[in-house]
Amino acid sequence: KAGVTQTPRYLIKTRGQQVTLSCSPISGHRSVSWYQQTPGQGLQFLFEYFSETQRNKGNFPGRFSGRQFSNSRSEMNVSTLELGDSALYLCASSLVGGRSYEQYFGPGTRLTVT
């Protein structure tokens, strides 16, 4: 079974631009969560989608948004990029939403904002 895939793997953007990252979950998984990983703040939860609905949201500004499609694929968007948005963005999928299922992580998208 293929794992979680994320595209693109690397991205360089300029301050003020916007970016869209994509995540394809493991086949059959319906929940997709996004995390930001930085050396200073570690791994932080951005949001979770299940059945095309946002179930949970972390403490990030409104510039960070996401969506999920009917095939469970998910995208996250960051508008008006800031230097501090440079990070590894990780997507994780699980069978269903809820606490009793482990999450499987993709390789991440490395975003560099210059």
Add this chain to the structure above:
Amino acid sequence: AQSVSQHNHHVILSEAASLELGCNYSYGGTVNLFWYVQYPGQHLQLLLKYFSGDPLVKGIKGFEAEFIKSKFSFNLRKPSVQWSDTAEYFCAVTGGATNKLIFGTGTLLAVQP
């Protein structure tokens, strides 16, 4: 506030030494506990998990962890480490009906051959 603390930020061991990485959490209510590992250049992988039942859980590659509810702890152990265990280890917790993982700051383990 919900939080996870990993007290060891950087651990250096020789091969065959025993390993114990500390993890304490602060969370009101029922929790699920996880250890993830990130090998150099690779993505986060689930090492082991605790949902309920036997508080001593065994994971992949000879790792185990013990959930001690009274101490709010979930320490990771391995009797004999190998050079290939060099990686960063993250403790994480979820609670309630949510998939929101709260991670600790990670422990960087370096195993010297």
